[in-house]
Amino acid sequence: MENLIKIYCRNTDSYISVPGSSNLIDVYRLLKDKIDFEPINAFVNNKSEALTFPLYSPKTVEFLPVTSASGNRTYIRSLCMMLYHAVASKLPGARLKIEHSLANGYYGTIDMGGSRITSPEVIKALEEHIRSLVEKNLPFKRKEDRTENVIEIFRNQGLDDKVKLLSTLHELYTVYYTLDGLSDSYYGPLAPSTGILKTFRLIPFNNGLLLLGPDRNNPSEPATPQPQPKMYEAFTDYVAFNHIVGIRNVGELNSAVDAGESSTVINVSEALHGNRIAAIADEITRRFRKGEAKVVLIAGPSSSGKTTFSKRLAIQLMTNLVKPQTISLDDYFVDREKTPKDESGEYDYESLYALDLEEFNRDINALINGEEVELPYYNFANGKREYRGNRISIGDDTILLIEGIHGLNPELTAQVPDRMKFRIYVSALTTISIDDHNWIPTTDNRLLRRIIRDAKYRGVSPAETISRWPSVRRGEERWIFPFQENADVMFNSSLLFELGVIKDRAERLLRQVPHDAREYAEAWRLRGFLNYFDSISEEFVPSTSLLREFLGGSSFKY
Numbered sequence: 001m002e003n004l005i006k007i008y009c010r011n012t013d014s015y016i017s018v019p020g021s022s023n024l025i026d027v028y029r030l031l032k033d034k035i036d037f038e039p040i041n042a043f044v045n046n047k048s049e050a051l052t053f054p055l056y057s058p059k060t061v062e063f064l065p066v067t068s069a070s071g072n073r074t075y076i077r078s079l080c081m082m083l084y085h086a087v088a089s090k091l092p093g094a095r096l097k098i099e100h101s102l103a104n105g106y107y108g109t110i111d112m113g114g115s116r117i118t119s120p121e122v123i124k125a126l127e128e129h130i131r132s133l134v135e136k137n138l139p140f141k142r143k144e145d146r147t148e149n150v151i152e153i154f155r156n157q158g159l160d161d162k163v164k165l166l167s168t169l170h171e172l173y174t175v176y177y178t179l180d181g182l183s184d185s186y187y188g189p190l191a192p193s194t195g196i197l198k199t200f201r202l203i204p205f206n207n208g209l210l211l212l213g214p215d216r217n218n219p220s221e222p223a224t225p226q227p228q229p230k231m232y233e234a235f236t237d238y239v240a241f242n243h244i245v246g247i248r249n250v251g252e253l254n255s256a257v258d259a260g261e262s263s264t265v266i267n268v269s270e271a272l273h274g275n276r277i278a279a280i281a282d283e284i285t286r287r288f289r290k291g292e293a294k295v296v297l298i299a300g301p302s303s304s305g306k307t308t309f310s311k312r313l314a315i316q317l318m319t320n321l322v323k324p325q326t327i328s329l330d331d332y333f334v335d336r337e338k339t340p341k342d343e344s345g346e347y348d349y350e351s352l353y354a355l356d357l358e359e360f361n362r363d364i365n366a367l368i369n370g371e372e373v374e375l376p377y378y379n380f381a382n383g384k385r386e387y388r389g390n391r392i393s394i395g396d397d398t399i400l401l402i403e404g405i406h407g408l409n410p411e412l413t414a415q416v417p418d419r420m421k422f423r424i425y426v427s428a429l430t431t432i433s434i435d436d437h438n439w440i441p442t443t444d445n446r447l448l449r450r451i452i453r454d455a456k457y458r459g460v461s462p463a464e465t466i467s468r469w470p471s472v473r474r475g476e477e478r479w480i481f482p483f484q485e486n487a488d489v490m491f492n493s494s495l496l497f498e499l500g501v502i503k504d505r506a507e508r509l510l511r512q513v514p515h516d517a518r519e520y521a522e523a524w525r526l527r528g529f530l531n532y533f534d535s536i537s538e539e540f541v542p543s544t545s546l547l548r549e550f551l552g553g554s555s556f557k558y
Contacts, residue, residue: 005055010043010062011035024051025192028063039063040196041074041189046520048074050142050189066219069470070521076106076213078140078191079130079200080437081177081184083108083211086129088182091117093158097436098211100235100429104226105201106439107235109208120204127202133180137195141178150174153183161435164251168258168534187438187529206232227485231429234490238431241272247496249433254534257500263540269496270542277309280489281316284422288322288399293422294368295400296324299407299483300426301476303449305493305546309426310403311556312544323397329404331376332360336383350475352406356385361415364402367394368420405476408483425487428494434532443473444529445494448506453550455509457558462509466519493546500536501547 003020007027012034018027024042028035028051042049043062048070064071080098087096087110094112101107110117147166153176154162162185166174176185179194191197201212201222215223242248245268247256256265287293298313300306314324332355333339342348363373372393376385394400406412408423428449430440447469454460484490507530513523541547548554 006058007055008058008060010060018055020056021054023054024049024061024063027055027061035063037063037065037067038196040066040071040191043070043521046515046518047524048189048521050074050140051192052139052142053189066214067216070525072213072216074189074191075197076211077186077188078194078197079211079213080106081140081179081186081190082130082133082194082197083126083202084184084437085133085179085182086126088157090125090129091122095158095436097433098439099208099239099433100431100439101441102232102235103205103210103228104223105205105210105212107205107208107210107232116207118204118207118209123202123204123209126209130200130202133194134198135195137193138180139193140190142175142190143178143183144173144175147171147174150176150183150185154185157183159184159436161249161251161433164255165249165435165532166251168251168254169532184437185435187434187532188525230425230485230487230490234427234492235429235431238429238492238494242431242496245269245496247432249435250532251435253432253496253500257534257536262497262500262536265497266495266536266540270545273312273493273495273546276491277312278316280424280491281313281320283489284317284399285320285322287422292419293399294394294420295364295402295413295416296422296424297407297413298401298403298424298426299405299409299480299487300493301405301446301480302472303446303453303550304426304428305449305549306403306426307558308544308546308549308554308556309424309491309493310401312546313424314401317399321397322399323395324401325392325394325398326401326403327364327375329355329360329402329406331378331385332356333378333385335385348475350405350472350479352409352411352479355406355412357412357414361413364400364413364416367392367400368416370394405480408486409479410483410486423487423489425484425490426493427484427490429492430494430499431492432496432499440499440529442494444526445499448499448502448526448530449550451509452502452505456550456552461512462523463513463517463519466513466522469522495545495547497536498547499530500533501538501541502551503530503533503535505551506530 004017005020006015006017008015012031041064044059066075084096087094094110096110098106098108151163151166176183177190199214199222203210210225212222215221247253284293298306298310317324334356339347340351340353366373372391374387375390377388379386428442428445430442430445433439451462451465454465510523510527513520543555
């Protein structure tokens with residue numbers, strides 16, 4: 001008698017019985033008439049799994065489209081392995097490194113014999129090779145073996161970065177994938193086969209190439225590249241620093257930790273932050289002395305470290321004999337009942353139009369012209385803007401510091417002359433990679449910071465922070481990211497060592513997310529990601545570090 005197991009499908013809100021040892025593809029085929037998309041992966045008991053995942057006992061399953069966050073990650077990871085296959089086939093001995101999400105795609109480089117390959121003809125040939133893999137519909141085969149055997153496989157393929165990483169993890173067994181006889185590893189599931197990955201482009205970009213996956217809003221078309229020269233410069237600047245320090249990936253970071261060099265890595269990274277902030281302060285001062293840059297606008301996404309950056313910049317400006325006067329954008333919120341609402345009918349406090357732009361511009365211009373202004377105070381308890389006699393004026397040696405997510409939006413300061421503004425974009429551009437084919441998304445770094453901060457200072461559970469994150473990200477996509485290239489300068493708030501420092505605290509918090517919560521899938525993914533890092537004690541992190549804004553122990557008041 002055939003052994004049947006019962007599967008609950010969230011997509012159809014129904015149960016289905018399938019033979020034991022069926023996989024997720026088998027389940028989907030039975031239900032596809034009731035599901036209006038072709039899945040690329042699935043949540044199984046709230047954990048992300050490949051569609052080839054076998055089912056031996058009752059499970060709760062949710063199939064995911066490429067437009068979902070998890071589905072998009074699976075799609076891009078699979079494309080990356082296909083790109084690696086193309087490089088290994090067309091350019092034997094070349095080293096592919098996929099470095100960072102950039103310009104609406106994923107920036108990578110190919111090095112061979114000390115030279116960077118940038119030829120449009122070569123990149124076109126690589127794209128054609130990937131399309132041939134799509135036509136062949138080859139399977140991505142998930143395998144697991146003793147780590148010592150996997151290390152030998154990677155060593156034979158010249159993947160020294162993966163060899164170093166696995167050597168520092170001390171795991172007995174390691175999961176890896178094969179495609180047409182070529183092996184690679186990724187920290188998440190891949191697509192079942194290459195045939196599903198029809199939508200992509202591979203184009204030359206700066207000193208490398210750009211891999212473009214499906215457009216989130218129109219997944220049948222590849223994403224459109226967005227030129228980001230300032231972001232690219234900020235990113236490559238820190239990559240060069242990593243090369244000088246000799247820590248370009250997690251394997252090298254773990255090796256430094258094992259060698260007892262944590263304090264040195266922390267001190268050098270913090271010194272770099274100090275130098276960058278000093279250089280920004282010097283440029284502001286230079287323009288200020290010319291009668292310009294009297295208003296410094298500091299913007300950036302959630303948990304990028306804007307607040308501590310602002311405080312450290314203020315100190316550096318004072319050493320340049322410039323007096324900073326801080327103004328909070330929050331105090332210019334309109335009364336609550338006038339706040340715009342989002343698609344779900346909730347107040348949208350991240351909207352630019354949640355601010356009284358007319359009064360803000362009027363006050364800033366008055367201050368620049370030497371007039372006295374009574375600053376408003378926003379009472380969050382009753383949702384009203386109040387005036388409590390806080391009258392200020394600024395002297396010839398005073399500069400205005402304004403921190404807020406809309407700082408780079410031209411409409412915020414439309415009535416303030418451009419020469420009077422200096423715009424700074426702060427973001428945590430994580431420049432260290434797990435290995436050559438696995439980068440660390442900036443959003444993951446910021447989400448982990450926010451989980452720690454929300455739990456410590458706001459009494460918000462990790463599950464609640466994770467549940468709010470998609471809404472935060474939508475707000476950033478609408479109100480922050482489109483304007484980041486307006487910045488006069490970009491500051492990278494990431495620290496080479498920080499994921500090792502926050503690892504233990506973040507893992508403890510992530511374990512608090514209940515297994516039956518929808519947020520468990522993200523918590524589980526982040527826990528797996530943090531497993532790559534050796535723990536680093538925070539005792540060497542100085543009290544002025546941007547990381548202290550999230551960990552606590554800062555010498556600044558917030």
